[in-house]
Amino acid sequence: MPAQPDSAYALLASIDTDTLNAGSFARWCMLKAELSHRTSHVSVPSIEDMERTLNWYKKQGTEEECLKAGFYLGMAHAHEGESDKAMNIYARIYTIAEKRHDFQLIGYTCSYMADLYARQDYPSLSLRKTKEAAVWFQKANNKRSYVCALRDICRRYAYMDSLSLALTYLQKADSLCQTLNDKNVYRSILNAYGNIYQMQGEYELAEKYFYQTLNNSANPIPDYFALSHLYIETNQLQKAKEMLQKIPMKESINRYAVYSDLYEIAKLEGKSEQAMNYLIKYVDLSDSLTIASSKSKV
Incomplete structure (x- = not known):
């Protein structure tokens, strides 16, 4: 599977x-x-x-x-x-897996705990758990997950604005990734390079890596958004629009993100009325997505 x-x-x-x-x-x-x-x-x-x-x-x-x-x-x-x-569930799973010496499951549990800490905006805890996950994956001899953990350590450092450390871990992940022959992991490494270089202001390199990700992607939608955000940041607004036009609007979550970008573009173009129209659509979709999420929990 x-x-x-x-x-x-x-x-x-x-x-x-x-x-x-x-x-x-x-x-x-x-x-x-x-x-x-x-x-x-x-x-x-x-x-x-x-x-x-x-x-x-x-x-x-x-x-x-x-x-x-x-x-x-x-x-x-x-x-x-x-x-x-x-x-709480992850903590219980961790304890049981540790007693069973199930290093791989401990690694996965640490990774998901790290994601939760990141979502709650505890970057230091998230980084610590991601590093712990990498250790367990090494013990389990799970090279793919170890590479992914190194990539995620890069992301944690990038969030904390430690870009040189982020790039160090990413390059290590990239080197090991070459032995995996795993296209999904390779795409995620390329995407991480694009994000790091964008954060460093090296926009041509960022664009290069985002296009490499796009050319290797089975699901190009996130790559179109990445390029749109890059072009908005660099004031290449026509290119940003071209990326957004490629995104199918059937899914409400896609429309939500597209309207957000179109709102930013209209603002930068000084088109106040157009910007307001996109903002209204964005807010309406935000409300409907929140309501749908709430109903799913009832």
């Missing part, structure tokens, strides 16, 4: 879960959660579904399966904004 996440997700999505018995549904949730863990564009099952899954594995599964289901339940809580519950 990890080698073909898109094909695996298409297969899972084609299954009518209403027709599955309890065991099959639990296994379906575990597979979907595993995909969510490995690729960013697949959402984790809901808290309710993961609780149902965990309960089934407690009765019918192994200790290892229960541990994994618990880990995915933490992911579900994090995805739905329940950070404290997610952190």
